[in-house]
Amino acid sequence: MSFKGFINTNRLRFFFITILSILSGISGILAGYIQMYWLTYIKENNWTEVAITTGLMALCWFFAQSVIYFVQYLNNIQEEEYFKNLRDRIAEHYFEDGKLHKVSDFQNRLTNDFEIVKNNFFEWYVIVPFYGSMLVASLIALISIHWSIFILSLLIDIISYFLPKLIDKKLEKATIKVSERNNEYLATLSHWFSGLNELRRYFAGAKLLEVQNSSAKKLEKANVNQVVQQQLLTILNGVGELLSTIVLLGATGILVEHKVIIFGAILSVQNFANNVSFGMQTTIQGLTMMRSAKPLMAKISKDVEPMSVQKKTSVEIPYVIETHNLALKFPNGETLQYPDLKINQGEKILLMGDSGSGKTTLFKLLLGIIEPSQGKVKFKNKNNEEINPDFSKIGYIPQEPNLFPGTIKQNITMFDNELNSKVKRAIEEVKLDSDIKKFKNGANTELDLNKLNISGGQRQKIVLARAKIHGSKIILIDEGTSAIDQKATFSILKNLLQSEATIVFIAHNFNENIRNLFDREIKL
Template identity: 30%
Template sequence: MFYYIYKFWKENLVVTLILFLTGLCQTIVSVQVASALDALIAFNFNHFLRIVGIVLGLFAIQLIFVRLQIIKISQVKQKMATAIRTDITQRIEKTSYNEFHKRQVGTYASWLSNDLSTIETVGFDNFYALLTGSIATLTSVIALFFFHWSLVLWTIVAGALTIFLPKIFEKQMAKSSLNTTKENERFLSRVSEVLSGFDTLFSYSLLKNITKNTREASLKLAAAKNDQAVVVSNVTIAGVFGNVFGQISILTLTGFLAFRKIVPIGSFAATSNLGITIFNTLGNVSTQLAQIRSVQPIFDKFENIEAHTENNQHLIPSEIQGIKLSHLSYAYGDKQVLSDISYHFELGNKYAIVGSSGSGKSTLLNILIGKLIDYTGSATFSNLELNEINGKDLRNNILYIDQTPYLFSGTIRENITLGESFSNSAFNQVIKEAVLEDIIEKLPDGLDTDIGEAGRLLSGGQRQRIALARGLIRGKRIILIDEGTSSLDESSALRIEENLVNNPKLTVIMITHQLRDKIEKQLDGVLTLL
């Protein structure tokens, strides 16, 4: 957490200055209260009124600084939160396909939402509260010194006790915080999963499972938060005890000094206010430090995202060649999926991969696109081993379309471009090749029609066509299709497949359970997996 505080040191320096000026005003007010009480004791009403005027002026200035403090702290917190989110997503960008899928999408969403909220409220808020209290304590201790040095000495002794007591529960605090953040992740993942299955549950009249699963996850989260509350209460009680002891003892010492006529009677009011400031701060120090430290496991969790380094991997030459498989095998744990596959996909040719369910067709395509790199045997593209090729460069040459392509919330145009720029002529060409003309003509805003969350307003076939256009517009030279036309009607599927197999610039490898006779006659080869 402190990395980001240091990263934005200039902004935090401005915050510190504002906090110092606010604390200074508060301390001067406390000292002026002593002078006001002494003026009343001396029956000097004019002096009393002058002090009241000074106090009112200081309060007005303090209010201005408090307003600036609230605004500036919020701005700096959001800058740091955005920087953390950016670092997390950049780590995700650099991770491998397998590493990413070790966690559910809901877990990553929880990191960027729930965990960042925890960092802001538990980490940053406590840091600024600690900084505010530390500055107020410093100015208050200096003020006490001007009354009598013994007040400062006793403040140090009592303050040490106030800080030490809550430290007993520090490890428990960190453990309970980590447990809570993990339960938050599980809760969000579970709720996201069950809500994503709304259509399925609706079809089977099992919508009650939404409440059931949410309640079960909520109870587990509640238990973790309640356990954390118990630890927080222990820390708080320990801090309050030290706080009360410190305040009473400083008042007692001031009374003794006043009785001995070492300090004026009015100082009793000032040291009371200053003591409250000091020991309230010290009473909260351990809690605040424990809370700040408790967010460190969250940052450690972010650090555990394993980056996939591709710096030393090969780049594909400009003159690409075909894909060769030699004794290729793959297993998921103990389950062998592909065994001793040898085949040659020549550049510019068209192929189909067929086989029964579970024969490894999709696994083979995942190897060819670079998602699965822990295969045995050999799989080369342009005479380079696939698991040694730079992944980004590989995906720049190969388009992979699965059975259920993902669409983002937004328009058709935005889902095709994915934030990049393309010419109108390129759009017109891919719309024709992906057989999107009839869809666009029927939509009210054409390419700029909003398709809803995850493309829910479109059919499965329409989504597959948009996914195809998304790849074709980028000039991919090799296309891998995993049942990419399975959701289309017969006529549209045939048109798209004919467009692909008749394009001499493309190398097409497609998985299909319905190999049409007309298409099979135009293929250069069929790989059958058993």
């Protein structure tokens, strides 16, 4: 995310945004300059000139006011088009980087972070050239009236420029803190409200409210701190404005009294001075706000970058999976230490171990979903050479299967229409055919993820069929048949284990018949 990217969204529109903002600011100052002569003509009873200058003032004011609203409209279009492009690229980046991303992180990045950058950077872009042009035009107007007024105004502006720098870094930190606290708040909601029914069942509402309230207070504190820093910036700007009013009004009065400048200047100089002061302060405030958003923009930019060529190197189907000195350390200080493992192609392995021994975590380490604290997972080919694995050929059936909005067929094929002809056989192999017959539209039944119009066992069978139809050469099953009765489980496993695929199966409850289907056991 960058200013250059914003410009390149539509260069011609950006040109009009900039030029019209500048012209609008200049037009407002021109109206004030004409007002100086208008006031003098009134004092001199020159009514013809009064009428002309009145018309010119009205024309300048109308142009200044109407054009700036049109510019804001154009800027909003430019923003939304740029943000749409960024959201697409971030989604693509998150998809391709192969890392596990929390839903709350993704939501925060695409909503709150974009809103912060919009308010603190891109919304200010229209304001900066508008008030910047007013500042320059006002200084030109002042020097045309008298050099001493210009010098005084310039000195005051220099003071005004350096005052906001006192809180520059604090405002930047406050902006980043809002993003971080919002991310934490979204994560808290995700962690706790996903188990809302369970909390209700055990009357744990007090704890839910406690953690939600605690997280909300941190977010509130971050927002308040940001507002405090913004208010301090406003106060510092106000000091500069007060200084400008006192000094310049007194100096102008002296010059008018000595007939060095015309009578109308006594009002116009103050207006110009106010415009210089306000233009300087607003421009500085805008630049300060824009700078405060840059660290966050830099973070967003990392999520926008396309994946490197190295990430997209050729991949192969693993023949052997090995782990060496593999361990995972948790924030609470506990460490899961794994024995060195070797899984050969075609092996059918039963993975066992007490609860908490790290069976599910091992699968996630093998799949690269989480990174180990030490050690390494190695994938090798037939020649015992280390390779980059083709994860699309590694099927994973987790305890809670992942289904997506769409039909049963689409969830099996993962939206690959070329696999439609293989759906019927895959459904039969995982014993889903009898379930399919219960649905009016069969495999074309739309899944309702909110109301869950299928059972837990049916969900598991769909994911098993998904692994089969995609020709997975390695299938990791984490209690993937726990919701299926033992008779059907035995039949499904017997079918699966007759294939050439490497299968590693985690199960807590299994009988001797199921146990005898496997080549060997690994106990953690």
